[in-house]
Structure formats: C-alpha cells, structure tokens
Amino acid sequence: VRLGGGDEPVQLMANPFNICRRLLPIGEYAGALRKYRTFALTRFSFITDALTGARLDIEDQCVPVKLASADGTGSTCGYASLMKAAEPLVARGRGFRDVRRILITADAASGKTVMMRQVIHGCSKWKHRDFNDAVPILILIIDLQRSIAKHPQEYQGEQDLVAVYLRLNLKDSDSSRYLLLMQAYDSRRALLLLDGVDEGGDAKSRIEDFITGFLVHQRVQLIVTSRPEVRCLPDVFARSHVGALAGLHCGKV
Numbered sequence: 001v002r003l004g005g006g007d008e009p010v011q012l013m014a015n016p017f018n019i020c021r022r023l024l025p026i027g028e029y030a031g032a033l034r035k036y037r038t039f040a041l042t043r044f045s046f047i048t049d050a051l052t053g054a055r056l057d058i059e060d061q062c063v064p065v066k067l068a069s070a071d072g073t074g075s076t077c078g079y080a081s082l083m084k085a086a087e088p089l090v091a092r093g094r095g096f097r098d099v100r101r102i103l104i105t106a107d108a109a110s111g112k113t114v115m116m117r118q119v120i121h122g123c124s125k126w127k128h129r130d131f132n133d134a135v136p137i138l139i140l141i142i143d144l145q146r147s148i149a150k151h152p153q154e155y156q157g158e159q160d161l162v163a164v165y166l167r168l169n170l171k172d173s174d175s176s177r178y179l180l181l182m183q184a185y186d187s188r189r190a191l192l193l194l195d196g197v198d199e200g201g202d203a204k205s206r207i208e209d210f211i212t213g214f215l216v217h218q219r220v221q222l223i224v225t226s227r228p229e230v231r232c233l234p235d236v237f238a239r240s241h242v243g244a245l246a247g248l249h250c251g252k253v
Contacts, residue, residue, distance in 0.1 A: 020186040023179045032180035033135070039177075040124035040136070044117045050109075058114070058121055065111045067104065082119045082223055086134040086191045101222040112225040116193045119223065123191065134191035134221060135184035139165060141207060142199040149202065161210050162192065188219060197226040 024032065046055040047062065056062060067081050082102060106112055120136040139162065147165055148155050158164050162185065170178035184190040192215070200207045215222060 020183075020188075023183040023186070028176075029180065029183060032176045036135070036177060036180055037124045040120055044121040044124070047114055047117060058118055062114060062118070063111075065115060082115060083122055086119065086123050086136065086221070099219045099221055101216070102224070104223070104225045105228045106225075107227060113195055116195050116223065116225065119191075119193065133189075135181065135189050136191045136193060137162075137166075137181055137185065138193045138195065140199075141194055141196040142201075144207065145199070145201040145203040148206070159210075159214050161207065162215075185220070188221070191221045191223065194222065194224045197224060198229060 045058055047058060048054070049056055084100065104112055104115070116138060120138055123134060123136045126133050144161065144165055147168060148161070151164075151168060154168060155161065155164055163182065166178060166181055166185075170181070181190070185192070194211065197204070197208060197211070211222070211224065
C-alpha cells in the first residue's frame with residue numbers, strides 16, 4: 001500500500017483494525033462525525049424523570065453508581081470503568097488492541113440505561129483528533145427484536161443483525177449518519193452499546209447467539225446490559241468485566 005500519497009509502498013500486516021471497506025472519504029467522515037457528536041451531546045445530555053416528567057441533566061443531576069465485579073471482590077465507579085472501553089484505539093495499525101467486552105447485570109430500574117447514556121455523552125465530548133476514538137452506537141434490544149419481527153425477510157439468513165438494523169432504520173432517513181456508523185462499525189471504531197438483552201422476546205436466543213458468536217469473532221467493542229437472568233452471555237465476558245450495579249454512591253444530585 002502507499003500511504004499519504006507517498007511513492008514508496010509500505011508493507012502492513014492486514015488485521016481487522018487496519019483494513020475494511022471504505023464507505024466515506026476521510027473528509028466526509030470527519031464532517032459526519034462532527035454532526036453526530038453534536039446530535040449525541042444534545043440527545044443524551046439529559047434523562048426524563050419517571051415521576052415528574054422533568055428533564056434531569058445527566059452530568060449534574062444524576063447520581064453516580066458503582067459497578068461491582070461478578071465475584072464480589074470489589075467495586076469501582078461505573079462511569080469510569082465503562083469509559084475505559086471507549087479509549088482511543090492507539091494500537092490499531094499493529095492490531096494489538098485488546099477488545100473490551102463488558103456485561104452489566106442488574107434488576108429493572110437500577111440505572112443501566114442511564115449509565116449507557118452517560119457513556120455516549122462522555123464519548124461525544126472528546127475531540128476526535130485522528131478519527132480513532134470510539135464512535136458510540138446505542139441499540140435498544142427491544143427495538144432490535146421488534147425490527148426482526150416486523151421485517152423477517154430482511155433478517156432471514158443474515159449473520160450481522162446490527163448491519164441490517166442500521167440499514168433499515170437509517171439508510172433512507174439519514175444516509176450520512178448511516179454511512180458514518182457503518183464505517184465506524186466496519187473499521188472497529190465503534191463502541192457498540194446493547195441495552196436490555198433480557199428484552200429480546202422471541203428473538204432473544206438469536207440475539208444472544210449473535211453477541212456471543214458474530215460480534216466476538218469480529219472483535220467489536222461491547223457494553224451489554226441485562227437483567228440477571230441472561231442465559232449464556234457471561235461465558236463470553238469471562239475475561240473482561242462482568243459487573244452488577246452495586247447500588248447508589250454518594251455524588252451530585
């Protein structure tokens with residue numbers, strides 16, 4: 001290959017982190033990324049209070065939650081732990097980047113979705129200097145299973161449920177964002193946030209198999225949430241951080 005318009009060819013060992021199909025030229029990718037960051041900062045800067053309907057600022061009015069390890073040996077700040085999964089892919093060219101897969105299990109209304117929104121908001125505040133920072137992609141599993149039920153022919157025989165879901169939801173309505181997310185996903189720049197695996201309905205087994213098989217094989221960065229009854233996901237996350245929300249921790253309110 002020739003990099004940067006140079007005349008001399010450079011040898012590179014191909015790996016999932018330095019080669020993929022090009023959907024957007026770098027200039028268009030940068031513009032779409034700036035637009036997406038602006039959208040995410042607006043969309044995920046607040047949550048709606050379930051009782052009053054009031055908007056709560058996600059940084060100043062949400063209580064930090066601790067994330068406990070599955071073996072009960074300790075707990076850490078949930079937000080800080082999750083943001084480590086979104087660190088820049090500094091070893092992309094060499095292919096050495098460890099892929100982080102984090103599973104968060106907790107009962108309903110424990111703050112799992114709020115933590116996901118905090119991660120997206122935090123990622124979107126970064127300055128993407130070299131376009132290697134993780135691009136967060138949030139998919140609610142309840143929406144994915146509804147999409148599978150509504151468009152069975154589109155998903156029939158398809159291995160990559162995320163690619164089909166993004167195409168059905170964004171390709172016609174927002175082609176620029178669709179191409180950005182698919183470019184990030186294909187080039188392993190995506191941080192995939194799958195919220196609520198326990199809400200997979202009739203497609204739950206297929207979605208779990210997709211996570212434990214396809215996404216693991218493709219080495220995609222993952223943060224997954226579920227209620228504790230999740231079937232087989234812990235095996236895939238055994239070498240990473242399998243967590244449970246440890247309860248409320250004193251902080252901003």
